[in-house]
Amino acid sequence: MAQTSVKKSNTLAHAMFKNRVAYAYIAPFFILFAVFSLFPILAGFGLSFYRWDGMSKMHFIGIENYINLFKDPLFWKALGNTLLIGIIAHIPILLGGLILAYILNSKLVRGENIFKTIYFMPMVTSSVAISIIFQQLFSNNYGIINFFLGFLGIDKVNWLGGDGSLIKVAIICMFAWKWIGWNMVIYLAGMQGISNDIYEAARIDGARHTQMIFKISIPLLKPIILFTLVQSTIGMFNLFTEPFILTGSSWTGGINNGGLTLMMYLLNKAPQGGTAYGYASAVAYVITMLIIIISIIFNSLAKEKEGKKKHA
């Protein structure tokens, strides 16, 4: 009896010692994680309470960075732009991804792998190179889009200039174009993972094609759709390269801040457009909180629907 109580208090240490080889194997990752990820995450959070230009003394200013940031009209403009671009772009990203994945899955087209590669390429191609090409497409006087509009008899549109509102169209096009492929590949994998038995059973029960899509495919894809939603939401908050190059390397998002995204606002403060490192850190953590909040909302929406189903 006495032996078991002694053993209990040493359980964790004892277990760790017993598995020390395993710990040694996973140690390298955790050491690297601690140095290159965990430390910067914590230090960055600490930095957001200071004022620092990277070269002189660090000055502790409490939550002044956060207060200034919420008072800054440019921050709200950036937030509004980012959400607007993200929400509108998500419609083609989700629908387009689903439709393309469905077409490829239904074996209507041959050369499935070729299409997968082509559609996925925008994700892995240099954003800078793509942005320069798109800048040409949307150019005012010699852009290709304006050229085709000319054929239709429409006046050339100043996409990248004007009053700054149309640049969001260009950014949405680029953002959607980039992420459709990624979503398509993931949905395709998900669809191929759905066993054909379910479809057969449904067909025997007399289900129509559309019913099969909406009542079987999509519900079963839900966790995957959720995953891609979170991914592209993070992508939306990180959106920087495309608007930056389209606005001609303007740190404030071009005319009337039309192309100002949250990440551009952050990088404008530091390290590229300025040297307000503490303030930029604060912006980074606000973005992090936004991503966490949105992810929680998505997750609870998904769970809610599942919960409803179980009760029904």
Place this chain on the structure above:
Amino acid sequence: MRRKVGKRLLSVALTGIMALSVAACGSATTSETDAAASGNSGNATAAASKDPADIKGTITVGGWPSGDDGFKAALTGFNEKYPNIKVEFNFTDTTSHHQALATSLAAGSGAPDVAMVEGAYIAQYRDSTALVNLKDAPYNAEQYKDQFSALKWNQAYSVDGSRMVAIPWDVGPCTYFYRTDIFKECGLPTDPDEVSKLMSTWDGVMKVAKAVNIPGKRWFMPSSVYLYQLMFCNRDYYNKDMTLKLDRDGDLDCLNTVIEMRKEGLDMNVDMWSTEAYAAYKDGSCASVATGSWFGGFLKTDIDPDGTGHWAVAKLPGGLQDCNWGGSFLVIPEQSRNKEAAWAFVQYMLCTATAQNQMLQAVDYFPAYTPAYEDASIYDAADAYFGGEKTKTLWASIAKNLPTVFNTMMDVTAEGCIYSTVNAGLDSGLDAQGIKDQLAKDIESATSELKNQQIQVYKDAGMWDDSTNSVKE
């Protein structure tokens, strides 16, 4: 049993080695720099009396093009004087270079031995203790004080004047670059003096703009907004109490011209650095552009290398004051392991007329080192690219006329606001005063945090007068 033990020992040993190597990476650099630092201080004091051939080592020079072309043009002379110093170039684009420089200075390692710093960024670097104070022995940089353009020299001091971390390289006297072939075709004068006279008023500018304009095919300038931006070219945006200084003589007339030009479609409405504008400079869709002298180098090497004879240079239009656009510096990071060789490089390249003029010939970086102008064979020479015009005489006369200015960390951001705010104002039909007011508002909101930072720097240096809320005199 023995095989199992052997395998386990091997696996533990391997993971141990992996863990150790990660730890070792971090410590290796610190031990190296410690050793170098102690060795270096010995080197530095002995430099003054050393024979140039005794200074040895390899140094890295970092910056952006066309700086490397400039250095390479003067490198033969440098190698003759300092045969044992090897120079490696590490060049990338301006933004990446400055970002890497700021990071490596903060981190304490990774910076080149000599780094270029652009004029726009100097206010961010001048107080950095991570850069060598060139006022000290053995550099004694102040021996050159009277030989450099006052505007650039003053920008290199820390806010309390106790440290000087940079040596100026070039100035960018602003001039008006125009296509002589297009002007001729439109019946306009092509001689630079006549062009300057014709365009000395805003009415004259409008006349020329209308003359060269072919709707949809040829425009006067990439963007009329730059005419207004030229009023702020010296980057003197702020007063010493950190209030914004936006008033300039004739600024409303200038803005009215900008408004009219945009309304009549006389400018391309594109950024002068965009791919569209670059193509237009070359194929003649754009008749002119006003910018710094280094643009001549860009034209010759990059934008329009076959354009010999159909470009010329005149003074700025509309009665705009002589001004300076840009102009870089060279700095030596404290972490450099061969400060002696680095200083030899900086001194040779920037403080000798020979090297400065060789770089001028190669890349049109106009020296901030005024004794270089005494070489009449260069400065009075005709430039074949510009149709035999004596461009350097013009630039030298402007360079000698530049005032000193008060730079701040907010300058770059303020400058960035001009293009976007004025264009927005033009699009929404604001009048000149309306544009100016909106610009003031936009600059204030974009620079609020940087202003706090700048004031803090002055406070740290004991240079901020709280009673008057301005910089101490």
